[in-house]
Amino acid sequence: MKNVLLTGASGFVGGKLLLRFLADGFHVLVPVRKTLTAYPASIQKKIDFEFSSESDWSGLVNSQNVVVHCAGRAHDQHESGNPLLGLLRVNVDATLALARHAAAAGVQRFIFISSIGVNGNINTRPFRDDDQPSPVGYYCQSKWAAEQGLWMIQQETNMEVVVIRPPLVYGPDAPGNFGNLVRWVEKGIPLPLGAIHNKRSLVGIDNLVDLVVRCIDHPAAANQVFLAGDGEDLSTTELLRGVGEAMGKPARLIPVPASMLQFGATLLGKKAMAQRLLGSLQVDISKTCELLDWKPPYKVQDGLKRCFVRSN
Template sequence: MKVLVTGASGFIGQALCEHLQSSGLFVRAQMRRQPAAAANYECLIGELDDLAFLSTALAGIDVVIHLAGRAHQFGKDASNLDAMMAVNRDLTLRLAAEAEKNQVKRFVFVSSIGVNGVETNAVPIDESSPPNPIKDYALSKYEAEIALSARYIDQSGPMDLVIVRPPLVYAANAPGNFRKLLKLVDKGIPLPFSGVSNQRSMISLNNLTDFIRVCATHPDAGGEVFVVSDGQDFSLPEILQALFEGKSKAPRLFYFPVAIMSTAARLLGKGALMTQLCGSFIINSEKARTVLNWVPPFSPRDELVKSARDFK
């Protein structure tokens, strides 16, 4: 089986290409610039809006795994919804159309659990949960899902569609808020989170790449949407304790009222960050286990410990 991975130079893309290659699949990696180190799979440098490049990239490909997208924008581009839509929705649809023309058999679209919102209450999110995209990034992913589904989910054409919505993905080289936690733990700074009693679903990079491989190859994955996680949820103190263990440091957590922290965060314009750290977000990924018979191959707590141990 021949697989094209878009956005292959990113955090998830690099690990995914290595995992697919080691699993015996032929991997062609689309990148926008030359990789820093040599890879043991085929690398093509080019833009996804270049039809001539796409013709070369898609030649002989059985499965496209689409990771490329516009995310984590800051400054003046942080709320540029049009730019998000142009890349995450419109470019995705053009890529899928070209893939179909080139007789690709399956299109795996890696979306975001943000399609379902930013916080849960007592009821975990699953594939039947109503969409609730809050951020521009999630909205652009959701609109791409709608358009792709209208064309491919219920069609009996030559190319089927798989949609994957991962939550926070963690590893030693993870970006975003997880990297901020790793930095705080690495410095040994006392943290005021011992009183946080939330629950969060996440997925390790190793578990996610394995799940995406299954979505690319399993005959029953076509036409399905999957929310996926490690299958074990942690509170913020439990996450931090595992990270401190990975750094061979005693946990440095102390109590401070969550309500006061939340109020202060909102006043400082950091309410969203506080929700991500201290709010609950729980996923029920039972469908991945029942439909695909997928069990996360890596222990989530071990993966958290390893993330801190390997962090530099």
């Protein structure tokens, strides 16, 4: 049985991974600053250091076979007037410090949850894992820098590295852009998004978790980059309708041409938001499926329904 160190268990992806690891009987160790009351205290270890290049992970990685690193800073937060500083310290410096300690302790495999934003934020053909990276924004740049550092450590130490780049992750209580879409539909807000014909890849949280579990010990996963996804692409219009159907509350969509919305967003200084809603971003997961003999266990329709099913 694998001994797994999981970081970021208090977050959306890390929390769902922890539940799956426990259900599968893995021996999990979770570093925490505050006790997570929803999980057994026996698997939690308090840490008192800040994430940085000086982070001392040595007492955590001993006797671990695999590290799954989900922890990170997701937003461009300003520190000392520099929005990049905090992202680099947490997403790059702390990640590489953890990887170095893991390699020194004999950890066999390091799984890093990166972002499809490393490839770019818009495309006209689906991204592949071997495309030239084109990260836009400080967050994605920090993820790309961390990936590069991990490959250097892999070459120096022979610890296996696996990089997973997911697109937008959705699921119950998902934060970020998907959470915003859910709130818009739930409140019945009329949205001028009824005639959007873009294509965007998504990944349901249960599909992403299943992929990470497959990468824990699959021999073919070693030293690979995998793109994650549901294998089905939706337009923003289709996604909103799907959310409404899964919620049992029809989305109120007004068919406004995308060109008009783009023009209005530019005038209002909302080009980035418009790009997320109007632009296309597709991923090709054929390598992921073929190399790992894997396929997403849930279709988009099922994944959306699972967002609104509450266990008793």
